[in-house]
Amino acid sequence: MDKRHFLGAALASGALPATGIAAPAAKGGPALLTITGAIGRSNRGALDPVRDQMMFKQKLAFTRACALDFAAIAALSAVSIRPTLEYDGKPHSLRGPLLGDVLALAGARPADTAKVLLRAVDGYAAAVPMGQLRSWRFIVATHLDGQPMALGGLGPLWAVYDADRVPEMAARPVAERFGACPWALYHIEVQA
16 A cells, blocks of 8 residues: 555544534544644643653643544534635635634634744744634635645644735735645644
């Protein structure tokens, strides 16, 4: 089995019950997104410097977390957006659940003034007020132009919004619209 088929099978192997938003079980597919901080539900313990080497190297620390696999995220109701992307200056279709719905899986209900730290695999992080994430309708994109996003591109997860529909951002050059949108999203910290 080649790596691409192995990853696809691994991502598709988890399942989330369609009844409610309880934190998914820790077993299933590999965790793609870890939510920490002010959360009400968890399905894993503290950071382990051996198992969580990337988080350890990026100096993260937590005593409990909610780890989500692709299936858990993809099981949520998805919305579609069509922003013009800086990479080619063309509109593209992005699909995934609202970021607020993903946070709800971890029992996070941050106030509008709370900061949410979105972190990418390369260490890039954006601290965004929850009110902005809600009003700009941020999604955790799982698909680009109808296809799952691959690691090494913009995925497999991307925290993003439709900058073309936010007047103060649409007025900016395309290259300045996505600073709050880490692609290859893998960690969210909800700050109280």
